[in-house]
Amino acid sequence: MxxxxxxxxxxxxxxxxxxxxxxxxxxxxxxxxxxxxxxxxxxxxxxxxxxxxxxxxxxxxxxxxxxxxxxxxxxxxxxxxxxxxxxxxxxxxxxxxxxxxxxxxxxxxxxxxxxxxxxxxxxxxxxxxxxxxxxxxxxxxxxxxxxxxxxxxxxxxxxxxxxxxxxxxxxxxxxxxxxxxxxxxxxxxxxxxxSAGDYKTEYKENGLYKRVFASLNHLAGRLKTSEIEREKTKKQREKWISNISHDMKTPLSTIKGYSEVLSDTEYDLSRDEIKKYSEIILAKSVYMEDMIEELRLNEKLMHNGIHLDKKAVNLTVFIKEIVIDISNHPGYSDRKVDFYSDEENLTFSCDKDLMKRAVENLIYNALIHNDSDTKVKISMSEVDRDILIDIKDDGRGMSDEELDKLFNRYYRGTNTKDYKGSGLGMSIAKEVIEAHGGEIEVVSELGKGTHIKIKL
Structure with a gap:
């Protein structure tokens, strides 16, 4: 110029x-x-x-x-x-x-x-x-x-x-x-x-300042798209906060109700009733604690404030133990979860707690959002020094719109009416894997299931 x-x-x-x-x-x-x-x-x-x-x-x-x-x-x-x-x-x-x-x-x-x-x-x-x-x-x-x-x-x-x-x-x-x-x-x-938020004006890209006008049009387009996405995220976040508030209020109401019963001297409770009510209060407390921890972790990941305490881990054994724990969970003991690995010792340096949370979120997501007869297959292999982890299911699958939003914060799928949670699980899983230098990809088709591909 x-x-x-x-x-x-x-x-x-x-x-x-x-x-x-x-x-x-x-x-x-x-x-x-x-x-x-x-x-x-x-x-x-x-x-x-x-x-x-x-x-x-x-x-x-x-x-x-x-x-x-x-x-x-x-x-x-x-x-x-x-x-x-x-x-x-x-x-x-x-x-x-x-x-x-x-x-x-x-x-x-x-x-x-x-x-x-x-x-x-x-x-x-x-x-x-x-x-x-x-x-x-x-x-x-x-x-x-x-x-x-x-x-x-x-x-x-x-x-x-x-x-x-x-x-x-x-x-x-x-x-x-x-x-x-x-x-x-x-x-x-x-x-x-x-600067005033008017992104509608388009300039003719000609003359001496052709490149400048082209940049202005490009910037206006990006800002307009960003504004649309921001509004969507804002509405989604407001809806998410409303859902979280409701999800937190429900266990709190339960905790409060059973606590009042236990503390009221007018009630003559048996030992079994006391134990039952106490277990309910504990379960609801753990549920809330997990949700708060998930929110805290999400905040750290958003601001790159997470610290990775990396140690060499045998991923084959590590993921196998996660699958066993999930299979032994009372809520999922009757679900079909298979695990297979080409190698018995695939070593990877990672933060065990964060990696466990990421893998658990992905597997639980496959179980929670599908019918009880859905089969989940987890396999591991090594290709060109890269560790590949595949999580496949033959469940409901997802539409393109759901797939695009899968890793967005605050997004809950359309088939989650009976599931209570923060909606941050998939987002946290993706960010933990990427924080370890890995990649994650999801392929899905309605009625045919979902395939999650992880490369570490």
């Missing part, structure tokens, strides 16, 4: 100079024609017009008229008549020791360069009778003729050129500023609109 601006500035200067030069030529031509057409007499015109004052008689004698002599005396000039060989045959008002002969070279110089001698300006003329003559006028007298004319011409020329320069540079400056300043004003206006 800097080069384009420089080239345009240079072009403006060149055009201005060309216009001024053309204007100067036209003005000089006009002034020259004006002076040539007026009656002002110069040494050249004086010598040329003097031909009318020289006559030849029938006897061959050359005569200078009285008017011619008077004009020469008035200008303090003089004249010499020459023959064909350049010798002076006659003169009038000549100075002391005048030249008596002129060489062809001297006469030629007089023709080409008027005033070639120091004190006089010479002009050569010839009559119709081929009488050649030389008229000489002192330079002082000639200055009186020419200076007045040149002074007037210079005044007119300078004034005209100054006036034209003001017009030309003002016009070119206006055009240049319009081409430069007008787009800048649009850019500033566009930035102000973007």
């Amino acid at each position: 800097k080069i384009k601006l420089t080239l345009r500035y240079i072009l403006m200067i060149v055009l201005s100079v060309i216009i001024l030069m053309a204007s100067a030529f036209m003005v000089l031509t006009y002034i020259e024609n004006t002076f040539q057409n007026n009656d002002t007499e110069t040494p050249d015109t004086f010598a040329y017009n003097f031909v009318d004052e020289i006559k030849m008689t029938d006897s061959g004698e050359v005569i200078i008229s009285d008017d011619g002599k008077a004009a020469l005396l008035e200008e303090n000039g003089w004249i010499q008549i020459l023959n064909q060989e350049g010798y002076v045959t006659q003169g009038f008002n000549e100075p002391d020791n005048p030249a008596e002969h002129y060489s062809p070279t001297e006469i030629t110089f007089m023709h080409l360069y008027s005033g070639y001698e120091k004190n006089y300006l010479f002009n050569v003329g010839k009559t119709t009778d081929n009488i050649e003559y030389i008229v000489a006028i002192p330079k002082g007298s000639w200055n009186r003729y020419i200076f007045e004319m040149d002074q007037e011409m210079i005044k007119k020329f300078l004034f005209t050129m100054f006036f034209l320069a003001v017009i030309v540079f003002s016009l070119m400056g206006f055009i240049f500023s319009q081409r430069i300043a007008s787009p800048v004003a649009k850019v500033i206006s566009g930035v102000e609109r973007l």
Whole structure:
């Protein structure tokens, strides 16, 4: 852009100079024609017009008229008549020791360069009778003729050129500023609109600032998309907070109710009832504790505040134990969960607690959001020094819309009506895996199940 601006500035200067030069030529031509057409007499015109004052008689004698002599005396000039060989045959008002002969070279110089001698300006003329003559006028007298004319011409020329320069540079400056300043004003206006949250305006991507306008349009598009996503996230978060509040309120109500029963002396509770109510209170407390821990972990992951306490772990044994624990869970003991590994010892350095939470979240997600007859298969292998973990199920699957939002914070799928939780499980799992330098990918199709691919 800097080069384009420089080239345009240079072009403006060149055009201005060309216009001024053309204007100067036209003005000089006009002034020259004006002076040539007026009656002002110069040494050249004086010598040329003097031909009318020289006559030849029938006897061959050359005569200078009285008017011619008077004009020469008035200008303090003089004249010499020459023959064909350049010798002076006659003169009038000549100075002391005048030249008596002129060489062809001297006469030629007089023709080409008027005033070639120091004190006089010479002009050569010839009559119709081929009488050649030389008229000489002192330079002082000639200055009186020419200076007045040149002074007037210079005044007119300078004034005209100054006036034209003001017009030309003002016009070119206006055009240049319009081409430069007008787009800048649009850019500033566009930035102000973007800062005010107006992302609807689109600019034509042309001219010197084509790339700038393209960037503005791109930025407006991204901000508009970001604003839409922000509004979606905001609504989703508000809904999530409402759900979390409800989910927290339910166990709290249970804890509060059974605590009131246990603490009320009017109730005569048996030992079994006390144990039962206490177990319910403990289970609800653990549920709330897990949810709060999940919220705390999510906050740390959001602000990159998580610290990984990495240790070498045999992932084969590690994940196998997780699968066994889930299979022994009272709520999932009747579910079909299979585990298979090509290698008995796949070592990986990780934070055991965080990795366990991530893997558990993924497996529980496959169990919770599918029917009880859904089969879940977990397999492990090593390919090119990468550890691959696959979690497959033949359950309900997900739509493209659900798949796009699967790892979004605060998102709960459409098939989670009977499930209570923070909705952060998949998001936490993804961020934990990525924090360990891994990758996670999910492929799903409605009615055919889901396939989670992890590479560590």
